[in-house]
Amino acid sequence: MKGTEHWTSKGDIKLFLWHKPAAGPARGTLLFVHGSSMASQPTFDLHVPGRPHSSAMEWFAERGFDTWTMDNEGYGRSDKSRPINFDISNGADDLEAGSRFILEKSKHKKLLVYGISSGALKAALFAQRHPERVARLALDAFVWTGEGAPTLVERRKRLPEFQAKNRRPIDRAFVNSIFNRDHPGTADQATIDAFATEILKLDDSVPTGTYVDMCSKLPLVDPAKINVPTLVMRGQWDGIASFEDLLEFYRLLPHADKQFSVMEGISHASFQQKNYMGVYHILHAYFTLPEPVYRG
Numbered sequence: 001m002k003g004t005e006h007w008t009s010k011g012d013i014k015l016f017l018w019h020k021p022a023a024g025p026a027r028g029t030l031l032f033v034h035g036s037s038m039a040s041q042p043t044f045d046l047h048v049p050g051r052p053h054s055s056a057m058e059w060f061a062e063r064g065f066d067t068w069t070m071d072n073e074g075y076g077r078s079d080k081s082r083p084i085n086f087d088i089s090n091g092a093d094d095l096e097a098g099s100r101f102i103l104e105k106s107k108h109k110k111l112l113v114y115g116i117s118s119g120a121l122k123a124a125l126f127a128q129r130h131p132e133r134v135a136r137l138a139l140d141a142f143v144w145t146g147e148g149a150p151t152l153v154e155r156r157k158r159l160p161e162f163q164a165k166n167r168r169p170i171d172r173a174f175v176n177s178i179f180n181r182d183h184p185g186t187a188d189q190a191t192i193d194a195f196a197t198e199i200l201k202l203d204d205s206v207p208t209g210t211y212v213d214m215c216s217k218l219p220l221v222d223p224a225k226i227n228v229p230t231l232v233m234r235g236q237w238d239g240i241a242s243f244e245d246l247l248e249f250y251r252l253l254p255h256a257d258k259q260f261s262v263m264e265g266i267s268h269a270s271f272q273q274k275n276y277m278g279v280y281h282i283l284h285a286y287f288t289l290p291e292p293v294y295r296g
Contacts, residue, residue, distance in 0.1 A: 001058045003045065005077075008101035015094055016077035017070040017101065018045065020057045026066040028135070028287060029106040031099065032056065033069070033091075035117035035141070035269075036210040037170055037178065039076025040069035042198035043116070043271065048191050056271050059280055065287070066106060070098045072122070074167075074207040085166040087209030088220050091122035092129060099126070099133050110135035112287050117141040117240060117268065118210035124221045131228050138283055140233040141240050141268055144249040146218040148242030151181060151268075156215045163212055167205040172196045182267035183237035188274055195272050223249045229257035231286040233279070235266030256295075259286060 006017040018041055032044040044067075048054040057067040071078035072094045074086030084090070099111055113134055115123030120142040127134045146152045162168065175196035179187045213220060232250050234243065250260045261282050263270060270279045 001055075001061060003057070006101070008097055010073065010094060010097040013073055013079045013082070015070055015073065015079070015097060016040075017068060017098055018057075020045070020061045020067045022064050022066045023062050024064055026107065027064040028112045029066045029068065029102060029108045030060055030112045030114065030287070031068045031070075031095075031102060033095065033113065033115035033119035033123045034072065034075070035119045036214075037174070037206050038195075038199040039071045039202045041071075041076070042195055042202070043269075044069045046191075046195060046198060046272070048194045051191060053277065053280070054191070056276075056280065060284070063284065065112070066108075068098075068102050070094065074209075076202045083166060085209035085212060086207035088118060088121050088125060088213045090209065091118070092125040095122060095126040096130060099130070103133065108135070112136050112138075114138040114140065114283060115142075116270065118214060121210075121214070121220055124226060127228050127230075128221055128225045131226070134228045136229045136231070136287055136289075137226070138231040138233060138286060140270055140279075141235065141238055142232060142246065142249075143214060143241035144219050144221070144223070144245050146214065146241070147245050149240055149245065151239040152215060154181075155211060159212070159215045162208040162215070166208060168208050168211070169205045170199070170203065172200070175199060178269055179267065179272070182235075182239040186237065186265060186267045186273050186275070187269070191272050195269075223252035224254055227254050229255055229289075231258070231283070232260045233263060233270070233282060234261070235263050235268060235270055235273075237265075237267040240268060257289075257292075
């Protein structure tokens with residue numbers, strides 16, 4: 001399936017967007033938001049030989065969704081020129097600019113928004129700031145306060161290093177560590193290798209801002225102010241957040257249309273896991289829920 005590149009601006013900053021259109025009439029416009037250590041196309045439009053439907057964008061486009069993703073400032077093909085660490089708030093600013101561009105081209109008045117890891121934090125903050133632009137929100141590998149999160153306990157040991165510079169190097173060993181830190185075996189090596197190859201074509205370093213935020217500034221969002229339909233997705237073995245942290249966040253979400261889904265056999269980076277088709281199913285089911293005929 002052919003995609004097209006687009007560009008928009010955030011002030012003087014150029015932001016890259018990637019689009020794969022719906023097969024047939026679009027039933028929704030879907031924006032995918034990437035995480036801390038990779039750009040958008042490797043995450044959401046990854047092709048792996050022998051792995052059917054490896055591209056999430058293509059799978060959803062085939063089912064009638066107009067699919068978009070974008071590189072946050074500091075990542076991939078977007079502008080990297082400013083001497084800053086490109087934190088969560090800056091990423092939410094990118095989504096404001098990107099969503100405005102997408103909605104100008106869309107027949108839909110609101111977006112379906114999916115974010116993973118720090119991308120989930122950016123998506124949640126964007127929804128908090130601009131609920132009028134969000135039809136449904138899905139937060140995968142999300143963290144709220146960080147309490148009881150094994151991954152963040154380890155990451156905080158390097159906080160002074162992350163605070164001292166705006167970018168951190170990445171390589172194949174680092175990409176492999178994403179899949180080995182929680183529960184080795186949840187992703188096959190061919191997928192990890194293909195993922196690493198596509199990530200490293202675009203970046204040999206990534207911003208430190210999301211790591212600094214997640215290690216020292218949580219919570220960054222207020223669930224009571226996210227008044228849109230929301231799905232919280234938590235991998236069975238994901239170490240980025242505890243169940244207790246996420247369940248309290250979920251409890252405080254004010255919208256009646258909300259779900260909490262545990263993904264069996266999943267750690268982090270769910271679209272690259274062996275059980276990725278289950279992740280697609282959960283997300284598709286939530287994004288295709290019929291509107292209620294009664295709300296009271």
